[in-house]
Amino acid sequence: MTEFDIVDAEAVRSGRATDAYFDRTATALEGAGRNPRVVAEVTADQFPTGEFELFAGLKDAVALLSGRDVDVHAIPEGRLFDGGPVMRIEGEYLTFARLETSLLGFLSHASAIATAALDCRVAAPDASVLSFGARHVHPAMTAAVERSALVGGLDGFSHVAAGDLIGREASGTMPHALSICFGRGEQEAAWRAFDDAVDESVPRIALCDTYSDEVDEVLRAVDALGDRLDGVRLDTTGSRRGDFRHIVREVNWELDARGHSDVDVYVSGGLGPADLRRLRDVVDGFGVGGYVSNADPVDFALDLVAVAGEPAAKRGKLSGAKAVYRTAAGDHAVGLAGREGPADAESLMEPVIRDGEVVAGDAVDLEAATERALADAERVGYGSE
Numbered sequence: 001m002t003e004f005d006i007v008d009a010e011a012v013r014s015g016r017a018t019d020a021y022f023d024r025t026a027t028a029l030e031g032a033g034r035n036p037r038v039v040a041e042v043t044a045d046q047f048p049t050g051e052f053e054l055f056a057g058l059k060d061a062v063a064l065l066s067g068r069d070v071d072v073h074a075i076p077e078g079r080l081f082d083g084g085p086v087m088r089i090e091g092e093y094l095t096f097a098r099l100e101t102s103l104l105g106f107l108s109h110a111s112a113i114a115t116a117a118l119d120c121r122v123a124a125p126d127a128s129v130l131s132f133g134a135r136h137v138h139p140a141m142t143a144a145v146e147r148s149a150l151v152g153g154l155d156g157f158s159h160v161a162a163g164d165l166i167g168r169e170a171s172g173t174m175p176h177a178l179s180i181c182f183g184r185g186e187q188e189a190a191w192r193a194f195d196d197a198v199d200e201s202v203p204r205i206a207l208c209d210t211y212s213d214e215v216d217e218v219l220r221a222v223d224a225l226g227d228r229l230d231g232v233r234l235d236t237t238g239s240r241r242g243d244f245r246h247i248v249r250e251v252n253w254e255l256d257a258r259g260h261s262d263v264d265v266y267v268s269g270g271l272g273p274a275d276l277r278r279l280r281d282v283v284d285g286f287g288v289g290g291y292v293s294n295a296d297p298v299d300f301a302l303d304l305v306a307v308a309g310e311p312a313a314k315r316g317k318l319s320g321a322k323a324v325y326r327t328a329a330g331d332h333a334v335g336l337a338g339r340e341g342p343a344d345a346e347s348l349m350e351p352v353i354r355d356g357e358v359v360a361g362d363a364v365d366l367e368a369a370t371e372r373a374l375a376d377a378e379r380v381g382y383g384s385e
């Protein structure tokens, strides 16, 4: 009995974190003395759909399969895909049967979140965009959310413990609760308390919408902190927002009129790519929560595509080990592995585990994944208007 409803890492690693039917399948196969060599593929769509998604979660998938007698190929994290396999596992079926549930979970959530993050990245390429959505998900998922947001090109994230795991410090300054603790009309006391107590390395970004008009609170923050004020954040609640772009422009105007155009303006609260496009030329940064963290998981499935060296698949799925390609024109293509791919096309899958040993290299490296995501987005024109 654990304190929280969190399945622990050991249950994932051991295969206990599985759907029961895999346990029963293993029992049946063991009882029948059957354990064929198979090829299994993880796929969202059989053929290209015209809609790219960003691949993430491979680091954990590789960790799950490492040390087991399998060979695994995958497209590297941070590559866009559209149809065909993202991962191929070869080995005896019982070696990985019980791992399917966790494997798909790792990939499905991470890829969805990375894709949503990339939507935001390309919507505001020059602004700082931070992931604020940890509060919307189960705490067991927060590190995966924040890491996937980084794979998708976001500049940072808010969750402290996720930062410990990822090896990067969380960002963030103050919630409305800070001002409210000091009381109506006492926002200056809140901003000064923050400035007095919080480490100098943390930017002084005052939240300026708690009790009164944004311009009024911004100018009061300027008076209260003077040159120590780095920026202001407007998180105006939806029912009070009116024309948010106009409000932000007015704030910028009034800052400029008083010689404080160096104060950065950040906005947050219910924002998505369309909002980022609308506001990107008037703000310095965005906090994006639910749009990224609440992305619907990619509908990955794991299917057997060959048994004992022969093509095999359930109906509706394509048999045979496959390769996926990026063509010179930037399209995604799927073909049988071992056949020649399209002319001038780059094959996307690479070995990540060989005989149980991890050989993934930078295919699971976070910084390399982000670089790939941005380069791939540019190459295929992802999110271009």
Ligand SMILES: O=P(O)(O)OC[C@H]1O[C@H](OP(=O)(O)OP(=O)(O)O)[C@H](O)[C@@H]1O
Pocket (backbone or CB within 6 Å): 132, 133, 174, 175, 176, 177, 235, 268, 269, 270, 271, 287, 288, 289, 290, 291
């Ligand atoms: O809206 P999302 O895009 O999902 O982003 C998360 C939001 O959560 C916080 O708002 P909240 O109103 O809870 O702020 P508070 O805690 O400062 O009141 C934060 O300031 C973001 O606006």
